[in-house]
Amino acid sequence: MRLINRRPSREAALLLAVVPFVLLLLLYLWASAARLADNPADKLLPWPSAIIEQVRVLALEPDRRTGDVLLWSDTAASLARLALGLALATVVAALVGIAIGLVPLVGALLSYFVAALAMIPPLAILPILLILLGTGEASKVGLVALGTAPVMIRDLALRVRALPEELIIKAQTLGASSWQLALRIVWPMAAPRLVDALRLQLGPAWLFLIAAEAIAATEGLGYRIFLVRRYLAMDIILPYVAWITLLAFASDRLLALLSRRLFPWAQPRA
Amino acid sequence: MSRIEVQGLWKSYGDRVVLERVSLVIEPGSLVAIVGASGCGKSTFLRILLGSERPSRGRVLLDGAPLPAEPGPDRGIVFQRYTVFPHLSVLDNVVLGLEFGKSRLLGRLFGARRQQAREKAAAILARVGLGHVLDAWPHQLSGGMQQRLALAQALIVEPRILLLDEPFGALDPGIRAEARALLLELWAEREMTVVMVTHDLAEAFQLGTRVLVFDKVRRDPQVPERYGATVTYDLPGYNRFRPRLERPLPHASLPATGGF
Numbered sequence: 001m002r003l004i005n006r007r008p009s010r011e012a013a014l015l016l017a018v019v020p021f022v023l024l025l026l027l028y029l030w031a032s033a034a035r036l037a038d039n040p041a042d043k044l045l046p047w048p049s050a051i052i053e054q055v056r057v058l059a060l061e062p063d064r065r066t067g068d069v070l071l072w073s074d075t076a077a078s079l080a081r082l083a084l085g086l087a088l089a090t091v092v093a094a095l096v097g098i099a100i101g102l103v104p105l106v107g108a109l110l111s112y113f114v115a116a117l118a119m120i121p122p123l124a125i126l127p128i129l130l131i132l133l134g135t136g137e138a139s140k141v142g143l144v145a146l147g148t149a150p151v152m153i154r155d156l157a158l159r160v161r162a163l164p165e166e167l168i169i170k171a172q173t174l175g176a177s178s179w180q181l182a183l184r185i186v187w188p189m190a191a192p193r194l195v196d197a198l199r200l201q202l203g204p205a206w207l208f209l210i211a212a213e214a215i216a217a218t219e220g221l222g223y224r225i226f227l228v229r230r231y232l233a234m235d236i237i238l239p240y241v242a243w244i245t246l247l248a249f250a251s252d253r254l255l256a257l258l259s260r261r262l263f264p265w266a267q268p269r270a
Numbered sequence: 271m272s273r274i275e276v277q278g279l280w281k282s283y284g285d286r287v288v289l290e291r292v293s294l295v296i297e298p299g300s301l302v303a304i305v306g307a308s309g310c311g312k313s314t315f316l317r318i319l320l321g322s323e324r325p326s327r328g329r330v331l332l333d334g335a336p337l338p339a340e341p342g343p344d345r346g347i348v349f350q351r352y353t354v355f356p357h358l359s360v361l362d363n364v365v366l367g368l369e370f371g372k373s374r375l376l377g378r379l380f381g382a383r384r385q386q387a388r389e390k391a392a393a394i395l396a397r398v399g400l401g402h403v404l405d406a407w408p409h410q411l412s413g414g415m416q417q418r419l420a421l422a423q424a425l426i427v428e429p430r431i432l433l434l435d436e437p438f439g440a441l442d443p444g445i446r447a448e449a450r451a452l453l454l455e456l457w458a459e460r461e462m463t464v465v466m467v468t469h470d471l472a473e474a475f476q477l478g479t480r481v482l483v484f485d486k487v488r489r490d491p492q493v494p495e496r497y498g499a500t501v502t503y504d505l506p507g508y509n510r511f512r513p514r515l516e517r518p519l520p521h522a523s524l525p526a527t528g529g530f
Contacts, residue, residue, distance in 0.1 A: 167352055170355075
């Protein structure tokens with residue numbers, strides 16, 4: 001049988017999916033063991049037991065200086081910034097994206113402007129944000145929002161323009177005003193795409209958040225990683241990176257689930 | 271019911287002439303079927319009546335007044351595809367037409383007024399044979415049911431003119447016959463003028479009180495886009511059922527207009 005026609009069973013597919021993760025783990029264990037054999041005090045590739053002990057301290061014991069349990073206070077701070085920044089970007093994208101896509105006059109006014117904004121590397125404006133908004137929460141939330149909003153606006157505007165013209169005309173023959181058309185037809189039909197755009201922006205949002213926290217913060221997952229980097233504390237950095245990955249993955253799945261619940265009509269025929 | 275008067279209509283896109291010298295009068299209450307080859311401009315003509323395209327030259331009068339330059343609730347439309355809103359249930363697709371007119375700000379009715387609108391919508395859905403699927407999503411309906419939903423949706427706002435762009439073109443033959451019969455009944459029940467574009471000649475004569483054939487009368491083999499189509503035949507259809515007309519239609523006895 002040809003290779004392209006050989007399909008794994010459910011169990012085999014699951015097994016295959018696990019293989020790369022296991023390989024990576026084995027590679028790490030081998031490298032860690034080799035380094036520890038040379039130098040038992042090596043800090044670069046700590047043995048899993050050392051990492052687990054460190055995670056236990058981070059997740060369960062209050063910090064001696066602040067009294068916070070670091071993992072949870074860092075997570076809460078980062079998630080709050082991320083959620084606020086993404087919420088801002090989503091609201092702006094919904095309003096501006098629909099206006100650009102639906103109203104030709106607004107499109108003529110703003111579509112090139114937003115396209116130009118989207119080309120600015122967000123990290124290049126981080127210094128500007130730090131100068132203008134200070135080193136508090138506003139600059140970090142602002143970077144997440146500014147970094148993700150232009151792409152979401154453009155995505156939604158394209159989506160609105162791609163709606164079948166027949167439906168827009170049909171709504172007008174039913175007596176819809178421009179406003180009613182936006183509210184009852186275009187917004188609900190574009191909403192699933194907005195959730196998809198949000199999911200795709202989760203990765204960039206984490207990037208901007210960690211960059212902002214690395215430069216100016218007093219707590220947060222990105223702040224912690226860059227703080228302990230000075231002590232080569234790989235036993236903290238590695239679990240933090242894994243934790244961030246898990247959070248990002250979980251929020252993506254959560255949004256996908258939300259989309260299926262909210263927009264049953266947009267799902268492919270069962 | 272409305273009288274449509276088309277005077278010296280031309281439509282061109284750049285150098286490409288689609289329609290030329292179209293002049294005709296559509297009497298109130300008639301069911302006009304427009305036939306012609308693909309690309310002959312019959313759908314363009316329909317979109318001009320709809321208001322989503324504007325004539326390059328000439329004008330269209332609706333009961334003596336110039337046609338509004340955008341689609342409106344006086345002219346309903348049923349397209350061949352993308353006819354209903356996928357994000358609304360069958361019932362809400364029809365209720366929508368009542369909500370737009372009665373709730374300017376939200377486009378949505380609540381409480382007793384919503385209940386009233388739902389009952390009115392349910393009645394018309396029952397009339398087109400969709401009374402049993404009010405809560406279904408449009409994608410759960412067959413093609414024929416979707417077109418019947420589109421008809422109900424267009425009729426709830428009581429348009430004076432109903433425009434149909436190959437409404438049954440994508441349906442299976444048996445379903446198509448049912449849909450045609452339904453259209454005839456609805457037309458007979460209501461005071462409305464119907465203009466239907468089709469590429470099916472038999473359908474045009476079966477349904478129409480009048481059949482217009484669009485074709486080019488001038489051709490340039492080197493530059494086919496030089497000349498547009500016009501009405502080459504203007505014939506009475508087999509549909510003799512004119513329930514609400516006070517006087518006989520004059521066009522039936524007139525010779526074809528617009529041709530050479």
